[in-house]
Amino acid sequence: MYLSRVQIDTNNRRKIKDLTHLGAYHNWVEQSFPNEISGHVRLRHLWRIDQLGGKQYLLVLSADKPDLEQLEEYGVPGTAASKDYDLFLQGLSLGETLNFRLTANPTHSVPQEGQRGRVYPHVTVRHQMEWLVQRAPEAGFRINESSAPAIVADGAKDVDKELNRLAFNLVSRDQPILRHKGMHVVRVRRVTYEGVLTITDLDKFKQTLTNGLGREKAYGMGLMTVIPVK
Structure with missing residues (x-):
């Protein structure tokens, strides 16, 4: 790759x-x-x-x-x-601590009677932070704890104490335009996270790095990059 x-x-x-x-x-x-x-x-x-x-x-x-x-x-x-x-992927190891950056489209599915669940974007800072925390185990990592409070792009106050203990921030939140050919214009919720993680499952983590995390991957979401903690 x-x-x-x-x-x-x-x-x-x-x-x-x-x-x-x-x-x-x-x-x-x-x-x-x-x-x-x-x-x-x-x-x-x-x-x-x-x-x-x-x-x-x-x-x-x-x-x-x-x-x-x-x-x-x-x-x-x-x-x-x-x-x-x-070469970079081959150098990763289980238990390694890394700085990460991720741009994603955090969403949730709401059940519909007799149909597949309908997908909605997460809107609040708290739900956007919880989205990443909840997906971390299946993605092969955990977010580290930190003594410093979380910092969010728009200074929102709805982040609870448990989330504040974790070493990650929301550095930007916006709604860029997506225009498909012959289709109406839609806005997509885009969130960029930065923080510190530890690899808990090496194979799953490599899959996360290469396959992305979340939805709208074709449109600039899902790519996580990591660098060693100095």
Whole structure:
């Protein structure tokens, strides 16, 4: 697998004029794999938009290496790069403590009589935090405890004491536009988490890193990245 990154050329309005909704970013990612397009094979590509040091980056996790020239279509020339992700995965170990960053679409299903449950987004900070805590065991990790209180992007006050003890924050919460071709415009709940975790099941955790967590994975949600705690 490959983890790739390119700086988005936000200062070039002509270049990024089409990037007005999540579907446009999805198309950008897909066009970065011309061999898959020509071979009529579409693999799943996880991606997200990161804000780092006042700059925006597109981060892509894929089975195949993207065409870096295509990946720079809306990027700053010379900033696209890929690295072997399999080597990183092989270096992970059970019980290891890592810093994590995850952009996700936290949702829940409400039962419908005689039908499949209907999916709704979590709206409150507390429910969005609980969503990740509840999914952590099946995803192969636990969130560490911390003596410092949780910090949330909008300063919400509805976080209970148990959640406040955990070492993770909500660093951003928004509702970007998703426009499908020939369909109406919808807004998607997007939450970015940062914190500290410990690997409790190595195989499950690797699957989480490579397959993503939650819904709307094609539209910039689900990608978790980790780095060792210094």
